[in-house]
Amino acid sequence: PKWSQWLFHANDFSVVEYSDYSLNVAHVVSALKQHFDTAEQGVIDTLHLLNSKGFPAPSPDHLVQYFSHTTCSPKMLAFAAIEMKNEGKKCHIAVKASSRPVKALFTTGNFGLTSPKTALLNGQESFGAWGYRDSSFIMNINNNKKSVTMTGERYNISGLSMVNLIPFFESEMKIKVDAKNIFPLVSNNLKIVDTDLTSRGLEKLLSVFGKSFLSSISEDCVSTSSLDRLRHGTGQTQEDMMMLRNGSVHTMRFPDAVVWPSTEDEVAEIVKIAKKEDWCIIPFGGGTNVSHATWCPSKDDDPRIIISVDMKKMNKILWVNEEDGVAHVEAGITGIDLVAEMTRRGLTVGHEPDSLEFSTLGGWVATKASGMKRNKYGNIEDIVRELRVVGSDGLLWQHHSDISKINGSASAGSAFGRVSTGMDLCSLMIGSEGCLGIITSVVVKIWPLPECKVFDSAVFPSFGVGVAFMKDVAKMRCAKPASVRLVDNEQFRLGQVMKHDSAGLVKKLESKIMKYRGALFFGMTVSSVVGVTLCYEGTRKEVNSQTEDIRLLCKKHGGLLAGPVAGRAGYDLTYAIAYLRDFAMTYHYLGESFETFVPWSQLEVMIEVTKQCIRDEHKKRLLPGLPFVSSRVTQLYDEGACVYFYFCISFKNVNNASTIFSEIEHAARDTIMEYGGSLSHHHGCGKSRASFLDRVNSKPLRNVLNRVKDGIDPHNVFGAKNGAFSNSSA
Numbered sequence: 001p002k003w004s005q006w007l008f009h010a011n012d013f014s015v016v017e018y019s020d021y022s023l024n025v026a027h028v029v030s031a032l033k034q035h036f037d038t039a040e041q042g043v044i045d046t047l048h049l050l051n052s053k054g055f056p057a058p059s060p061d062h063l064v065q066y067f068s069h070t071t072c073s074p075k076m077l078a079f080a081a082i083e084m085k086n087e088g089k090k091c092h093i094a095v096k097a098s099s100r101p102v103k104a105l106f107t108t109g110n111f112g113l114t115s116p117k118t119a120l121l122n123g124q125e126s127f128g129a130w131g132y133r134d135s136s137f138i139m140n141i142n143n144n145k146k147s148v149t150m151t152g153e154r155y156n157i158s159g160l161s162m163v164n165l166i167p168f169f170e171s172e173m174k175i176k177v178d179a180k181n182i183f184p185l186v187s188n189n190l191k192i193v194d195t196d197l198t199s200r201g202l203e204k205l206l207s208v209f210g211k212s213f214l215s216s217i218s219e220d221c222v223s224t225s226s227l228d229r230l231r232h233g234t235g236q237t238q239e240d241m242m243m244l245r246n247g248s249v250h251t252m253r254f255p256d257a258v259v260w261p262s263t264e265d266e267v268a269e270i271v272k273i274a275k276k277e278d279w280c281i282i283p284f285g286g287g288t289n290v291s292h293a294t295w296c297p298s299k300d301d302d303p304r305i306i307i308s309v310d311m312k313k314m315n316k317i318l319w320v321n322e323e324d325g326v327a328h329v330e331a332g333i334t335g336i337d338l339v340a341e342m343t344r345r346g347l348t349v350g351h352e353p354d355s356l357e358f359s360t361l362g363g364w365v366a367t368k369a370s371g372m373k374r375n376k377y378g379n380i381e382d383i384v385r386e387l388r389v390v391g392s393d394g395l396l397w398q399h400h401s402d403i404s405k406i407n408g409s410a411s412a413g414s415a416f417g418r419v420s421t422g423m424d425l426c427s428l429m430i431g432s433e434g435c436l437g438i439i440t441s442v443v444v445k446i447w448p449l450p451e452c453k454v455f456d457s458a459v460f461p462s463f464g465v466g467v468a469f470m471k472d473v474a475k476m477r478c479a480k481p482a483s484v485r486l487v488d489n490e491q492f493r494l495g496q497v498m499k500h501d502s503a504g505l506v507k508k509l510e511s512k513i514m515k516y517r518g519a520l521f522f523g524m525t526v527s528s529v530v531g532v533t534l535c536y537e538g539t540r541k542e543v544n545s546q547t548e549d550i551r552l553l554c555k556k557h558g559g560l561l562a563g564p565v566a567g568r569a570g571y572d573l574t575y576a577i578a579y580l581r582d583f584a585m586t587y588h589y590l591g592e593s594f595e596t597f598v599p600w601s602q603l604e605v606m607i608e609v610t611k612q613c614i615r616d617e618h619k620k621r622l623l624p625g626l627p628f629v630s631s632r633v634t635q636l637y638d639e640g641a642c643v644y645f646y647f648c649i650s651f652k653n654v655n656n657a658s659t660i661f662s663e664i665e666h667a668a669r670d671t672i673m674e675y676g677g678s679l680s681h682h683h684g685c686g687k688s689r690a691s692f693l694d695r696v697n698s699k700p701l702r703n704v705l706n707r708v709k710d711g712i713d714p715h716n717v718f719g720a721k722n723g724a725f726s727n728s729s730a
Helices: 002-007 023-052 060-065 075-085 165-173 199-208 226-232 238-246 264-277 335-344 361-367 425-429 463-474 489-497 505-521 540-556 564-577 580-586 600-620 657-674 690-695 699-712
Strands: 137-142 145-150 257-259 280-284 306-310 317-321 326-330 384-391 394-396 438-445 452-460 483-487 530-538 589-599 628-636 640-650
Touching: 023 060, 023 075, 060 075, 137 580, 145 165, 165 489, 165 628, 165 640, 199 257, 199 264, 226 257, 226 306, 238 580, 238 589, 238 657, 264 280, 264 306, 264 384, 264 394, 264 438, 280 438, 335 361, 361 438, 384 425, 452 463, 452 540, 452 564, 463 483, 463 530, 463 540, 463 600, 463 628, 483 489, 483 564, 489 530, 489 628, 530 540, 530 564, 580 589, 589 600, 589 657, 600 628, 600 640, 600 657, 640 657, 657 690, 690 699
Parallel strands: 257 306, 280 306
Antiparallel strands: 137 145, 317 326, 326 438, 384 394, 384 438, 452 530, 483 530, 483 628, 589 640, 628 640
16 A cells, blocks of 8 residues: 555565565564555445445544444554545545634614514524623634633623633543634524515504504514514524524524514403414513424414514513512513512512523423522422413413402502412413413512522532432421532533633642542542532521531531532533533534433432433444533432433534434433433423323323313414424314
């Protein structure tokens, strides 16, 4: 072969005279020739193998990774064989694109009836990426060293240089980040199918708001713009982001129009028109769903006009009753606004999901949400006391026809803590995923702001030890800290690299001492240590008691308390880390999270087999590099806990990456359920997980649920086809 010429001046082994060489050298030469020939054939066979798996132009690293699948030749010879095989040409085809950071879709231009501000929280929200427009991760290159910075000033890590983040992922996933070869960003020229809404239909919608077509141009009550329709037909899954960035949105169906009611009466009128015109309605809150809940059914499944009803203009606090500990709030308020309004009054609802900044109260109810402080304040079903719903046959309410009035007094709004009057409306609507009606307002429990709020953190030698600690914390029942979260070693190390690179001398010294003590006395190593973040809320006496109990438990399990700074940083990082997925996608890393509930008896086994399932599925598909897989134990219960999984793959030169990723996630979820986990703990089912429901609900129960749907919504006005109602028909 040509690439073996460095051994000999001759071009062909057949013309070599061995008279000048010892017999031993001849044997060496013969063995080398065999290895060289085998290596060259191995490269050819590996290329064919990868081609058969859908990789027409694998990179050299990808070829070398699976080189041993086709040959027993030493892997060290593979690079040389690849180089000569391609005569110096690269095996992969680079995707040319701008190196700009991810930014919002449609920043300029005219896109229909209304301004883009109607869709994106008055211009603050990004589209085609999670979060606020002024906040994103960007890569900086100085002296050939890659660092990452978060723009804006919203988060504690904003503006900090993270020099170890990219090396961390390169090391974990065995794939180099190519700063010049980025995945295309969201285009300003995305094309979607035109709306089917006629001018007559548009006039009917505008009439709800007392508008005509001409007067609506500058208003934000009705829109048929591409941006608004796109935003309201997508959520926050990796599939959503992928199709927005690769331009495949033209294959999807989107709402024909979006409306923004401001009152319950306007909602009722919209539903009345939809019923009369035989339209389909899909309610919309914050658009943070990760279950395809806001995806429109295909035209084959539902040929009707689809109207998205965005509730964010219904965002008022209607009344607060501090004596009874309840408040009446419109369903479109976002979590962050609800927190601000209650804080201003010295109160809290206590519900803080990871999506707090963008998700809405109505969305929490519809998905049966849970928050980080569930241990103290409960899940959404524990917080909701009453609600009002606009159904296809009118307004649904229970106990109080007007919950702002009791005994004729408009200032004495309240709600019952418990009743025994048969089936209740709250239970029907919590988890209904937009398929039974539009939730317009909710009466929620409220508490005074805690007298004391303290953060802390701890480290443990291994994940198994950390789980044992969490089991004991769960036994504290109502004395548990408001939030306790255990991260595995992979996620713990990720958290460490998402810190400033220029810690002071004192902190570095403290870190070394802690590392020495941990290794020497507690058996902790960098490759096994796990972390726990804690948040205490309550009176000073309650918090002092809880912190002492946790200290004793930490000591019992051989852990080390690591202090409030790390605890607060870990808690706050929840909001900032959500931006990491879309930054990673820019450099051909595809990531996502999903959750489950699992009993304590199955927790450790389920986590390990699920992680291995993801690794096996990745290897089976001959994907480049290694998957990054991590887990986190969050909300605690007597019976078990909520577990989050995070996994990430490289999709450089991978065709149909989003589909492959979804297939792996599907296999992982199948494994979770096989080993005792639930289908979902709080994300809901939507359309992406509806296919699993046959394993969750018996056929007679499914029939009952469909008949309930038929009774509440006989014309299927609310035809989102989510969860248990995925088979409902128009």
